[in-house]
Amino acid sequence: MIRDVVALVGTEIHPFxxxxxxxxxxxxRSADGxxxxxxxxxxxxxxxxxxxxxxxxxxxxxxxxxxxxDLIVVPAWRTDGAAPQPGVVETLRAAVERGATVLxxxxxxxLLAAAGLLEGRVVTTxxxxxxxxxxxxxGLRVExxxxxxxxxxxxxxAGTAAGIDACLHLVRREFGARVANGFARRMVVxxxxxxxxxxxxxxxxxxxxxxxxxxxxxxxxxxxxLDQPHTVEALAYxxxxxxxxxxxxxxxxxxxxxxxWLTRQRVLxxxxxxxxxxxxxxxxxxxxxxxxxxxxxxHFVRQLGTTPSxxxxxxxxxxxxx
Numbered sequence: 180m181i182r183d184v185v186a187l188v189g190t191e192i193h194p195f196x197x198x199x200x201x202x203x204x205x206x207x208r209s210a211d212g213x214x215x216x217x218x219x220x221x222x223x224x225x226x227x228x229x230x231x232x233x234x235x236x237x238x239x240x241x242x243x244x245x246x247x248x249d250l251i252v253v254p255a256w257r258t259d260g261a262a263p264q265p266g267v268v269e270t271l272r273a274a275v276e277r278g279a280t281v282l283x284x285x286x287x288x289x290l291l292a293a294a295g296l297l298e299g300r301v302v303t304t305x306x307x308x309x310x311x312x313x314x315x316x317x318g319l320r321v322e323x324x325x326x327x328x329x330x331x332x333x334x335x336x337a338g339t340a341a342g343i344d345a346c347l348h349l350v351r352r353e354f355g356a357r358v359a360n361g362f363a364r365r366m367v368v369x370x371x372x373x374x375x376x377x378x379x380x381x382x383x384x385x386x387x388x389x390x391x392x393x394x395x396x397x398x399x400x401x402x403x404x405l406d407q408p409h410t411v412e413a414l415a416y417x418x419x420x421x422x423x424x425x426x427x428x429x430x431x432x433x434x435x436x437x438x439x440w441l442t443r444q445r446v447l448x449x450x451x452x453x454x455x456x457x458x459x460x461x462x463x464x465x466x467x468x469x470x471x472x473x474x475x476x477x478h479f480v481r482q483l484g485t486t487p488s489x490x491x492x493x494x495x496x497x498x499x500x501x
Contacts, residue, residue, distance in 0.1 A: 181280065181353050184216045185248040187267070188238060189223075189256050189290070192230040196254035196284045199342040202366060203350065204252070213361045214354060219244050223264035242270045250280045250349070253287030254342070258308050260289075260315045268294040275332050282334040282349065284342030291333060292316045300330040305338035343368055355494035356450035371447060393418040394432050405445050405468040411437050441468070446482050449475055453491040460487050 184204040186197060197220070205218040221240040222228065228236050245251055251274050256263075271281060271294040283291050288304040289312060291297050297316065303325040304312050313321055322328055327336035327345035329352075336345035347370060351359035356370070363370035397418055401409070414437060415425035429437050449467040452458060458466070464475035472487075479487050 181249040181349070182214075182216055183248045184218045184250045184252065185240075185245045186218075186220045186252045186254055187222070187242075187245060187270070187290075188220060188228065188236075188254060189264070189267075190228065191257075192228050192236050193255035193285070194230050194232060194234065195339055196287070196342060199284055199339075199346060200252040200254055203343070203346040203362065204250075206365075208362070208365055211361055211365065213358060213365075221245055223267055242266050245270050245274060248274060248279055250282060252346075253281065253283045253290050255284060255286045256288075256290040258286050258289050258311050260293075263290060263293055271296060278332070280332050280334065280349070282336070282345060284336050284345070285338045288312060288335045289315070291335065292319060296333055297335070300333055301328050302330065302333070302335040303328045303337050304335060305341075307338070344371075347371070355454050356447060357454050357494075360451070371443070393420075394428060398433070401441070402444055402448070405441070405448055406466050407468065409437075409441060409468075442478055443482065445469060446478055449479065449487065450483075450490065450494075453487055454494045463487065 184200070186200040186204075188197060201218070201220075204216045207215050209215050219240050220236075220238050221242055221244040222238045223242055225238055225241055228238060230236055251271065253271075267290070271291065274281060275296060281291060281296060283304075285305045286308050288297065288302055289308075291302075292312065292315070297319055301320045301322055303309075303322045306323055309321050309323045313319060325337065326341040327334060327348060329348070334345050334349060336342045343366070347359050347363055347368075350362055351370075360370045397414065411422045411426055414429075415422045418425060420428070426437060429440070433440050435443070445467040449463050449469075452463045452466060456463075460472040460475060464470070464472045467475065469475040469478070476486055479485070479490070483490065485493075
């Protein structure tokens with residue numbers, strides 16, 4: 180169980196990336212029945228550090244604070260291959276060896292690579308830095324079109340807001356969908372964002388069309404009607420488009436095809452039902468829009484790596500204490 184969290188910063192702080200870790204793990208949300216974390220920011224030395232944008236931050240802890248951490252977040256790091264400060268690499272390696280999780284946001288993957296933690300793993304980083312990461316560490320398997328990747332004890336994420344996706348994924352993994360949804364609701368963000376980085380690369384800002392408003396309405400309507408059957412043809416008819424045009428615009432708007440998006444939303448709903456209700460698997464499948472319990476099991480295992488029954492055993496009886 181992750182309770183002790185440290186953000187490890189370098190010689191220059193990126194405020195937004197550090198803010199992602201602080202927002203998810205540093206705020207007390209116990210009044211909402213959500214878990215709290217023992218959170219701190221540490222660095223190799225405790226001198227004031229500059230931030231991008233001209234601010235100065237006084238870091239409260241040295242590397243010794245990371246020795247007990249269940250999770251170390253690296254908000255961002257230098258991308259020029261410069262050697263990390265003394266003790267930083269050893270701190271990260273020791274954390275993984277004792278079973279802790281490490282999570283990088285954006286260019287934080289460069290530090291994890293320098294520490295040798297990414298060798299043989301599938302990873303991602305901001306699309307803008309992917310070539311530089313491969314040039315410095317040609318043996319890595321970099322997935323450019325992923326918002327985040329979990330491979331063993333290492334989670335890497337793409338640029339800026341993708342760090343939120345990765346952190347919420349970790350919260351969901353540790354505490355279940357209800358808790359992750361509670362965090363997302365407080366942060367006013369999506370609890371799960373589909374798609375990848377490709378939708379953000381070299382994409383011009385479009386002129387808003389009526390069809391986009393229709394898609395927004397449809398995306399708001401669908402989660403409340405997942406128990407109903409939906410075909411591309413029927414959904415296209417609802418927004419007055421041809422099936423081909425609808426599929427193309429839906430993928431452009433969400434980053435994934437209609438069927439994949441629906442399946443993911445149904446699995447998310449099934450997670451919540453398994454946590455909060457004592458329905459049998461067949462009834463959960465029906466309410467989530469799957470044809471039967473076997474179809475639910477198939478997609479559940481494929482997306483989450485566990486069965487509905489195992490998921491319920493892990494999360495349905497868990498009490499979240501402040």
